[in-house]
Amino acid sequence: SETSSLAMRHTVSEEHTDTLCLMSPPGETQPDPRITATRSRVLAAVSSLLESGGPSEVTHSSVARAAKVGRATVYRHWPRIDDLLADAIETRLGVTPPGTTGNALTDLRSMLLAIVAGVFSDDSAVFFTTLLVQGGDTPQMDALRREIIERRMGAIRDLVERGAIDGSIDPTLDPDRAISYLAGPIMHRRIVLGQPVTPDFIDDLLLRVAATPP
Numbered sequence: 250s251e252t253s254s255l256a257m258r259h260t261v262s263e264e265h266t267d268t269l270c271l272m273s274p275p276g277e278t279q280p281d282p283r284i285t286a287t288r289s290r291v292l293a294a295v296s297s298l299l300e301s302g303g304p305s306e307v308t309h310s311s312v313a314r315a316a317k318v319g320r321a322t323v324y325r326h327w328p329r330i331d332d333l334l335a336d337a338i339e340t341r342l343g344v345t346p347p348g349t350t351g352n353a354l355t356d357l358r359s360m361l362l363a364i365v366a367g368v369f370s371d372d373s374a375v376f377f378t379t380l381l382v383q384g385g386d387t388p389q390m391d392a393l394r395r396e397i398i399e400r401r402m403g404a405i406r407d408l409v410e411r412g413a414i415d416g417s418i419d420p421t422l423d424p425d426r427a428i429s430y431l432a433g434p435i436m437h438r439r440i441v442l443g444q445p446v447t448p449d450f451i452d453d454l455l456l457r458v459a460a461t462p463p
Contacts, residue, residue, distance in 0.1 A: 312333065354417035409427045
């Protein structure tokens with residue numbers, strides 16, 4: 250019917266518009282504000298669905314409805330639900346800044362402080378704890394937990410390896426052991442003991458991995 254045809258054309262047009270909002274115009278280096286706004290809506294919708302109903306509630310269709318964008322838009326940019334969940338939680342927990350000083354130990358300190366601020370704030374600590382506790386409940390949640398943790402552990406590992414080269418971190422230290430030295434006490438202090446992780450606490454931890462002065 251003519252009404253159905255009009256509705257279909259409206260839906261297609263709406264999805265096409267949403268898709269364009271997530272694509273930067275050719276040659277443009279600055280992010281289009283529409284891209285940022287649409288991405289934020291999508292990731293906020295995922296976070297809300299995850300908190301209210303768990304990972305089983307997060308589908309391309311449910312996210313599209315909650316974010317008020319076309320399903321094709323969501324699928325185009327996040328074909329895998331695990332990637333969509335990981336990006337939403339990554340946004341919620343805070344993005345780890347890259348090292349920029351040229352000294353790996355200094356960059357590692359900045360990274361650990363950023364992780365503490367993003368992951369272990371009062372709101373995010375509950376969210377992260379839930380992710381850890383429920384991580385083995387389903388293959389999907391387990392994969393998500395592993396991906397979120399590996400993003401941060403991998404960044405720490407890269408800095409430890411870089412520090413072994415620039416001389417700021419003990420070159421004899423196994424990178425995975427260094428992660429245990431650093432991440433384990435932070436999680437124990439914040440999650441188990443419920444105590445704040447201060448810059449002084451981070452500095453004490455870094456003494457465990459710093460290179461011994463000649």
